[in-house]
Amino acid sequence: MSLPTEIDVAIIGAGAAGLGAARALEHSGLSVIVLEARDRIGGRAHTIMAAPSVTFDVGCGWLHSADKNSFVGIAEQLNFEIDRTRPPWREQSFDAGFPFLERMDFIQALDDFYERAEDAATEAASTGRDSAASTCLEPGNRWNPMIDAISTYINGCELDAVSILDMDAYEDSEINWRVRRGYGALIAAYGAPCPLALHCEVTLIDHSGQRVRIETSQGTLTASQVIVTVPTNLIAAEAIRFHPALPAKVDAARGLPLGLADKVMLALDDESNDALPKDGSLRAATMRTATGAFHLRPFGQPCIEGFYGGRFARALEDAGDGALAAQAIDEIVSLLGNDYRRKLKPLAGSRWAHDPFARGSYSHALPGHAAMRAVLAAPVDGRLFFAGEATSPNFFSTAHGARDSGERAAGEVLASSKV
Ligand SMILES: Cc1cc2nc3c(=O)[nH]c(=O)nc-3n(C[C@H](O)[C@H](O)[C@H](O)COP(=O)(O)OP(=O)(O)OC[C@H]3O[C@@H](n4cnc5c(N)ncnc54)[C@H](O)[C@@H]3O)c2cc1C
Numbered sequence: 001m002s003l004p005t006e007i008d009v010a011i012i013g014a015g016a017a018g019l020g021a022a023r024a025l026e027h028s029g030l031s032v033i034v035l036e037a038r039d040r041i042g043g044r045a046h047t048i049m050a051a052p053s054v055t056f057d058v059g060c061g062w063l064h065s066a067d068k069n070s071f072v073g074i075a076e077q078l079n080f081e082i083d084r085t086r087p088p089w090r091e092q093s094f095d096a097g098f099p100f101l102e103r104m105d106f107i108q109a110l111d112d113f114y115e116r117a118e119d120a121a122t123e124a125a126s127t128g129r130d131s132a133a134s135t136c137l138e139p140g141n142r143w144n145p146m147i148d149a150i151s152t153y154i155n156g157c158e159l160d161a162v163s164i165l166d167m168d169a170y171e172d173s174e175i176n177w178r179v180r181r182g183y184g185a186l187i188a189a190y191g192a193p194c195p196l197a198l199h200c201e202v203t204l205i206d207h208s209g210q211r212v213r214i215e216t217s218q219g220t221l222t223a224s225q226v227i228v229t230v231p232t233n234l235i236a237a238e239a240i241r242f243h244p245a246l247p248a249k250v251d252a253a254r255g256l257p258l259g260l261a262d263k264v265m266l267a268l269d270d271e272s273n274d275a276l277p278k279d280g281s282l283r284a285a286t287m288r289t290a291t292g293a294f295h296l297r298p299f300g301q302p303c304i305e306g307f308y309g310g311r312f313a314r315a316l317e318d319a320g321d322g323a324l325a326a327q328a329i330d331e332i333v334s335l336l337g338n339d340y341r342r343k344l345k346p347l348a349g350s351r352w353a354h355d356p357f358a359r360g361s362y363s364h365a366l367p368g369h370a371a372m373r374a375v376l377a378a379p380v381d382g383r384l385f386f387a388g389e390a391t392s393p394n395f396f397s398t399a400h401g402a403r404d405s406g407e408r409a410a411g412e413v414l415a416s417s418k419v
Contacts, residue, residue: 003197003218007031009413010214010221011406012202012240013229015043016399017387019191020406021227021413026193028414034194035216037201037357041191044231044358045399047182050265050347054303055182058263058350059361060399062087066177069400070407071186078189081180083299088281093296096335098286106286109143110150121168132367133167134159148289152310155364155397156259158289166365166373171394180299183399190403201357202230205384206243212383225417227409229388229402232256232376233359242384249386252376255369256390258360262313264306264324264349266332272343273302284331290315292331303347304332309361317351324349362397363390377405382416385409 009025011018014036025032040046043059050056063069063082075082090107092098116136124130133151137144137159151159155167179186197218204215211222230240235253242249268276280296290312295305306328308316316324325346333340352361365372377391387409388402395401 003200003216003221004031004033005221006211007033007221007223008417009033009225009227010035010212010223011227011229012205012214013043013388014038014041014191014194014196014198015229015388016045016187016402017229017389017406017409018043018227019187019194020403021229021387021410022194022406023190024407024410025413028410030413030417032195033221034196035200035202035214036196036198037217039198040188041194041196041198042184042188044352044361045184045187047184047188048348050303051267054265054267054301054347055180055185055299056263056265056303056305056348057182057184058348059352060183061178063177063179063183063400064398065171065173065395065400066175067173068171070404071183071190071400072177074190075179075186078186080186080189083178083180085178085279087176088279088295089293091281093277093280093282096282098283102286106143106146109138109141110147113137113147117164117167120164124165130163130165130368130370132160133162133164136164142287145289146283146286149291149293149309152259152289152312153261153293153307155309156261156313156361157310157364161259161364161366163365163367163370165370166396169370169394170396178299187399187403202240204241204243207381207384208243225383225385225413227385227387227406227413229386229406229409231258231358231360231388232363232390233258234357235376237359246380246384248375249380252372253390255366255372256363256376257366258358258362259310259364260313260317260353261307261309261361262317262324262350262352264308264328265347266304266306266325266328267345267347268297268302268304269343270302272340273297276304282332282335284335292328294328294332304328304344306331314353317353322346364397377408379412379416385412
C-alpha cells in the first residue's frame with residue numbers, strides 16, 4: 001500500500017502487537033495503516049525454511065502459557081497445526097554429561113530458587129523495595145551458574161539485571177506448545193489482511209499540532225491517533241523521536257531493556273538423524289553460565305537448534321558471523337563425540353542485538369523498574385498509545401503478550417475516539 005497523506009490511526013511496527021492492534025480495528029470504521037521499517041511483517045516473529053525440510057523460527061517458537069495464549073485459537077482458525085509435545089527442557093538425552101540424579105538435584109535447586117524469589121517478591125511488594133533476582137541465589141550453591149544460565153534463556157540476561165517483582169509478575173502456566181509450520185508463519189498469516197506500508201521507517205512523531213505528524217523514510221503523513229509498538233531499545237535510544245519530547249516514556253523504556261537470546265540451526269546428516277531422539281535435549285555445561293541449550297530434531301526434523309542467552313550470546317554476536325555455529329558445534333561435539341564435527345552443518349542463525357529494528361530479543365525490568373511496564377503502556381493526551389510485549393503486565397517478553405497489548409491499545413483508541 002502506498003503512503004496516504006492522512007489517516008485516522010497510524011500503527012508503528014508490524015510485529016505481533018501492531019498486527020494485533022490493526023486486526024482489532026479492522027471493522028471500526030476508522031482508516032488504519034501499519035507503518036513497518038522492514039520488508040516483511042512479524043518483527044521478532046520470523047519463520048524461515050533453513051533447508052527444504054527444516055522450518056526454523058528465528059524469533060519466537062513456543063506458545064508459552066498455551067492454555068491462556070490468544071494465538072492458540074488463532075492457529076486453530078487459520079488451520080495451523082499445534083504440536084502439544086512437552087518441551088524437553090528438563091531432560092538430557094543419553095544422560096550425556098548430566099546424569100539423572102544430578103539433574104534431579106539441579107531441578108530441586110532451581111525450584112527452591114523460585115520459591116525464595118516468590119517470597120522475596122511478596123516482601124518487596126509490601127515494603128516497596130525491589131531488588132535483583134540474583135539476591136535469591138543461595139550463597140555457595142553449586143548450581144548457581146546454571147540457574148543463571150536458565151535466566152539468560154528466559155530473561156535474555158543474568159539474574160543481577162532482573163527485577164524480582166517483574167519476574168514474579170510473569171504468568172507462567174507451564175504449558176508450552178509449538179506451531180508445526182512456525183510461530184512466525186502463523187503471525188504473518190494473522191497479519192496478512194492488515195493495511196500496510198513496508199520499508200517505511202518512522203523517525204519523528206510530532207504531536208505538537210492539531211493532528212499528529214509522522215515523518216517516515218517514505219514521506220510524511222498525519223494521523224488523528226498513533227499506536228507505537230516498537231521495541232523498548234529503540235524508544236530508549238530515541239531512534240524514534242517525539243516532539244514535544246516524552247521523557248517519561250524514554251525513562252520507562254530504559255528501565256525495560258531488551259535482553260538477548262540467539263538461536264542457531266544446524267543440519268544433521270541422515271545417519272545421525274536416526275541416532276538422535278526426536279525432540280531430545282542437551283545442555284553442554286552444567287557448572288557455568290556461558291553455555292548453550294540444544295533441542296535435538298525438533299518435530300523430528302534433521303537438525304539441532306541451539307539457544308544462547310545473556311552476556312555470552314552478546315559476546316558470540318560480537319565475535320562475528322559463524323561464531324555462534326562454531327560454539328554450538330564445539331559444545332555438541334564435547335557431549336556426543338568427535339564424529340559430530342563432520343555430521344553437523346550450520347544452516348542459519350540469529351543476531352538480534354545487531355538487528356537495527358529490534359536491538360535485542362525481549363524485555364526484562366531492571367531491579368526497581370517493574371512499574372515501568374504500566375508507565376510505558378499509558379496513553380498520552382488520548383492521541384498517542386503504546387503497545388508491544390514490554391507493555392504487557394503478565395505476558396511481557398512473549399508474542400501473545402505483544403498481540404494482546406495491541407488489542408488493548410486498539411480498545412483505548414476506540415474509547416478515546418468516542419469521547
Ligand atoms: C530468539 C527469540 C526467541 C523468542 N522466543 C519466544 C517464544 O518462544 N515464545 C514467545 O512467545 N516469544 C518469544 N520471543 C519473543 C517474541 O518474539 C516477542 O516478544 C514478540 O514477537 C514481540 O512483538 P512486538 O510486536 O512487541 O515487537 P516486534 O516484533 O519487535 O515488532 C515491532 C516492529 O516495529 C518495527 N520497527 C522498529 N522500528 C521502527 C521504525 N522506526 N519505524 C517503523 N517500524 C519500526 C520492527 O521492524 C518490528 O517489525 C522470542 C524472541 C526472540 C528474539
